[in-house]
Amino acid sequence: MDSGNGWDASAEAWIADMGETGDFSRLHVLDAPMLDRIRGRGFRNALDVGCGEGRFCRLMSPLGIAATGIDPTARLIQTARERDPQGEYIEARAEALPLAPESFDLVVSYLTLIDIDDIDAAIAEMARVLRPGGTLLVANLNSFSTAGKWQGEGDSSRGFLIDNYLEPRAEWVSWRGILIRNWHRPFHAYMRPLLAQGLRLAHFDEPHATGGEAKRRARYDRAPYLHLMEWVKS
DSSP states (O other): OOOSSSHHHHHHHHHHHHTTTOOHIIIIIIHHHHHHTTTTSOOOEEEEETOTTSHHHHHHGGGTOEEEEEESOHHHHHHHHHHOTTSEEEEOOGGGOOSOTTOEEEEEEESOGGGOSOHHHHHHHHHHTEEEEEEEEEEEEOHHHHTEEEESSGGGOOEEEEOSTTOOEEEEEEETTEEEEEEEOOHHHHHHHHHHTTEEEEEEEOOOOOSSOHHHHHHHHHSOOEEEEEEEEO
């Protein structure tokens, strides 16, 4: 059954757009700092919540981490299994993880919170399956980014206008054959449920783009777009 957020209908276009390396934000902005927070930390296993076609699970595998991916979109899970036959991929929703408490050293949410309707339930579930002392690593679209838009295009952009920041809302976004529903939420709407689980913020970053075309990199410097957070379970 289609979830109503566009992912079932957009799955094929998403798979084609991601390829093996991911889009600009993943390849040139987030992958390196995300992996830096994981590498050499002694994590034995990890859960990737909203794993899509399994790309980040495959990136964690060479680090010696046994990664499990969950996603509610059947076509994306099928592709993850095809590309990583030895991996474990489960069709499930973040709000109701079919996994035992305190099962994982590391839980990853890589650009998925913007897709989830009930983030309070999802964050509670991520904390539930995390072992004491374990890490929840979150990458997300910055709340200023989801509240704003560029004024003008390309080199003629005059700036980035942020409006109605405090109003949570679901909006449809479209690019290259993909049409999905994303959430804008003010930053406190993410921080409060994380703090409510007794998690401790251990790291925060708003990474620069470090590769790719210079014109595209410039936009990541001109306006807030992405951030990552590392939370630790007491």
